[in-house]
Amino acid sequence: MKLHINLGENGYDILVKRGALKKADEHMNLARRVLIVTDSGVPKEYAETLLPRCKDGVLFVLNQGEDSKCFAMLEKLLSVMLQHDFSRKDCVVAVGGGMVGDISAFAAASYMRGIDFYNVPTTLLSQVDSSIGGKCAVNLCGVKNIVGAFHQPKAVLIDPDLLKTLDKRQFACGLAEVIKMALTSEKELFELLEREELDANLDEVILRALKIKARVVDEDEKEQGVRKILNFGHTIGHGIESTTDLLHGECVALGLLPMCAPKVRERAVALLKKYDLYNLPALNWEKIQDAAFHDKKADGDTVCVTTVEEIGTYKLQSMKTIDVLKLAKDHLKG
């Protein structure tokens, strides 16, 4: 299955295909110098599968974790390309999650003012989310993604077989983002997730989620604002993330519930339970309030939130922070 991202000269294909990694050279031009970037948390056989398919491949393994997405490591990647005499005609391939993709794409964007970049995302989250949009970046002084560029990949290779080795919680986190997108934008996808076993439909689910993201990003270029629906569930979600040990996706899953109408919420809770995403820890609402609305006054200021009254549709609306918090308290009781 293939999705073409229509950006004129910069357009590219996203291929969703099991076993694609083993035939990577059919989908990417690897007959040149290739810097393969991966991290220590990615099964090393993935990069090693790719390496012999490159005419002149160089492997670079980052330490797993957000700390590697830094300026010093960017300089290191660029230096490695320089040491290996990379020219404007050579390329970079990321094999990993969002962190690996972000820093590798920025290295490709800035080496000689831009060389080819391919993305082979290995987590569900990066497969459905970060491989669209062309944003790349590193962190600086503790601020995420503050330095970067827009650099479209030449192609994205999504091999759902690679998810077999993914940690279950990480897999569920990716799925939380899929559920988020289905709730605001596609009833059919939501019902597929409710009705079917995921294993048998994973490729289809990934492709549908990609299509939603592609549509939203595309619309956003014309109409500022629609992209805000990608933050559905994130206001309360961020508050929970700052005050518990839950992972980002797990918090988003919880954060979207208060923003749904009762009937939608009922189905959403059932779906989250099905995929082991409904795990309510003890919540400290005072701390959540501080983290979610830090610079806002609780009793007067408003925030823009996405709400879902019918599955597959959304409203962007302004709500008082106190009302958002009340909804969250009411619907996230342990």
Place this chain on the structure above:
Amino acid sequence: MKLHINLGENGYDILVKRGALKKADEHMNLARRVLIVTDSGVPKEYAETLLPRCKDGVLFVLNQGEDSKCFAMLEKLLSVMLQHDFSRKDCVVAVGGGMVGDISAFAAASYMRGIDFYNVPTTLLSQVDSSIGGKCAVNLCGVKNIVGAFHQPKAVLIDPDLLKTLDKRQFACGLAEVIKMALTSEKELFELLEREELDANLDEVILRALKIKARVVDEDEKEQGVRKILNFGHTIGHGIESTTDLLHGECVALGLLPMCAPKVRERAVALLKKYDLYNLPALNWEKIQDAAFHDKKADGDTVCVTTVEEIGTYKLQSMKTIDVLKLAKDHLKG
């Protein structure tokens, strides 16, 4: 006088106007956070003239010299913006020569994936040359401009008054590039330089040189190759630069002479003498040969050179390295 660089959405104006710096806020939007970048070799009153015209200006002074155009300094500039809470709506202004412009523009290109950049070039070379093209970069591991981006300025402010403080040799170096462009592309400019006093015509000379560069860069987008004429004089010039203490522009001035037909050369020598650019040092031809043609065999390989048979016209042609060297030896006798 104003030159519009036509790049659609990314188009911008280059203003050539004496006293423009003192009225910078009329030509740039400084009613926001502004990072002013300059270096220790630029008279400090230039940046200080600009600073009070900014709503919220921050001054950063680099050490003079190519060593500052490095990755560590890029990170420093980005950190300063971050410390001062720069948003996507703030901007960077370069006040200096090519080095300051290159690193500042790259910082602006990558901060939050791109914020506004203004250029106030303070050397003749940067005024006529590096303010067109949108290329920005830093050096890495001793390799020049290997990491960078394309980022067009919002405007370029050329104030010829700023050249009054410029070192005479540096001024002549900028003029060497103007003469180079006139020889290949505009007889009228060449004759203006021959006939008139420069002081009285400097603004006009700058604008004409800018127009030539703009035309060449514009044509190059369609037709690979024309841009090579910007390297006129550089083959032998680089050889001389690597083996003597002369500055880049002084070497280019000498390097273009062998590539001219006899009558053209005669007038070019006279013009270089007029502007104190005809200073022939003792030349070691063996070393020049190595530096100019390092990886080429002297007796078989060819190089692409620009030659000028009539002022204002050029030919791109393939010549044996041995023939280029013979021409240089014959016409650059001390």
